[in-house]
Amino acid sequence: MKSIVIALMLTFYASLLFAEQMPTTWLQNPSSLTQAIENAQKEDKKGIFIFITAEKCALCNYMQTVIFPQAQIANFYQQNFINLQINASVTTSIINFENQASTTTTVAKQLNSEGKAYPLALFFNPQGTLLYSFSGITQNPEEFLWLGEYILQEHYQQQSFTDYKQARYVNQPTKTGNSQAFFDVTFGDLQAELQTAKENGKQGIMLFFEMEGCPFCKRMRDTVFTQPDVQQFYKERFLIFPIDILGDVELTDFEGNTISSKVFSQTINRVRSTPVIIFYNLAGEPLYRFTGMTEDAQSFIWLAEYVLSGEYQRQLFKTYQQAKRNP
Known part of the structure; x- marks a missing residue:
């Protein structure tokens, strides 16, 4: 992929x-x-x-x-x-x-x-x-x-076109690629995407590092990214792009360097296993890294709230999530 x-x-x-x-x-x-x-x-x-x-x-x-x-x-x-x-x-x-x-x-x-x-x-x-x-x-x-x-x-x-579009995808459950609606289209220039994120009022960029044959990546795509609440919450706040950690496709990183997605993943971000989710601020600086899959769609929304609220600087996500489930 x-x-x-x-x-x-x-x-x-x-x-x-x-x-x-x-x-x-x-x-x-x-x-x-x-x-x-x-x-x-x-x-x-x-x-x-x-x-x-x-x-x-x-x-x-x-x-x-x-x-x-x-x-x-x-x-x-x-x-x-x-x-x-x-x-x-x-x-x-x-x-x-x-x-x-x-x-x-x-x-x-x-x-x-x-x-x-x-x-x-x-x-x-x-x-x-x-x-x-x-x-x-x-x-x-x-x-x-x-x-x-x-x-x-x-x-x-x-309603916004984003909400309208998401509703149309939800009403087509038999079509393949519903999880793709979660991601934004890019021509591979992450530095330029920072400016796009600013112009569109986003709070940051989220990258989903994955590889072909990864069962946990597939489960995130099939059970979490397809959920309308998840799509609405994330797309209102982030630009979201998938990254193939084994890919040879060239991209421009946040600092303007042209490298392959494999080098960007494994050398720059030290991603070895998948999935890995990294949140970046509007300066292209990594804020938080999450390895593995979330328990469910609600947990994935809490993950974004955890980052945006700055709680990642004060407590573990496991602690934050437990407090959310048992207020």
């Missing part, structure tokens, strides 16, 4: 979910956003979707080459939205939503007023009012379909 999800693996995973692919011709480069409003109303679309990308953006490229070419994605979004794409790095003329002459770089900045990281998916109603913005990528094409449904069914008014 590879721990760092690189583009080739994501492409393969996507192909398993959606066999038929289509060129990304359904995303148009607009010359006028007011024309998009007119088209949405004339064609009775349910909204306007704008994808903001940038040059040298690996995550943008992932969405464009892995997610968007899928036939089910194209059909769903074309049926429901006017679909546009703006490159924030390229300056061309465009009419903005206020029917004023502008440039694509200026419009991109205006639409991204909160300064979120690219890629950025923006959903507007047919009148051009922003409904929801989504920064980053989805782990697979199915999640991007769910994002569109999340908007159309107005779930964004009641």
Whole structure:
């Protein structure tokens, strides 16, 4: 099992979910956003979707080459939205939503007023009012379909997309890979992920060190990581990545060094047996290391609380857990 999800693996995973692919011709480069409003109303679309990308953006490229070419994605979004794409790095003329002459770089900045990281998916109603913005990528094409449904069914008014997505996974118990929803997608740059964690209001990064054939790793994945309470609690507070301690996949560690996941695991972090869970703060410094599997899902939540509260500096986790079970 590879721990760092690189583009080739994501492409393969996507192909398993959606066999038929289509060129990304359904995303148009607009010359006028007011024309998009007119088209949405004339064609009775349910909204306007704008994808903001940038040059040298690996995550943008992932969405464009892995997610968007899928036939089910194209059909769903074309049926429901006017679909546009703006490159924030390229300056061309465009009419903005206020029917004023502008440039694509200026419009991109205006639409991204909160300064979120690219890629950025923006959903507007047919009148051009922003409904929801989504920064980053989805782990697979199915999640991007769910994002569109999340908007159309107005779930964004009641719950976060993370909660909505987790509920969808829970309602698919027969599908493989439910534990994968616990993990975040990364291109292997842990130093960059620290900045992503800060920008998304996370409290740290959790790494799950595992190896193929490890029964305790599998049990954690099958019985703990699949639980909706666990997914919600951890994903609200951490970026979470699996690490294969025997893998040769290159990654960039927290200090900017390019090494294999095997070296990162066995030499840098001295992981010999699995599973091992290490919590890091937003400076990339290890806070706490837990070896083995937790007793159950509730114990795993307590483990995170133990770290975040700073109790790991004052007492053993065994003592903390016993106090939780027998208050």
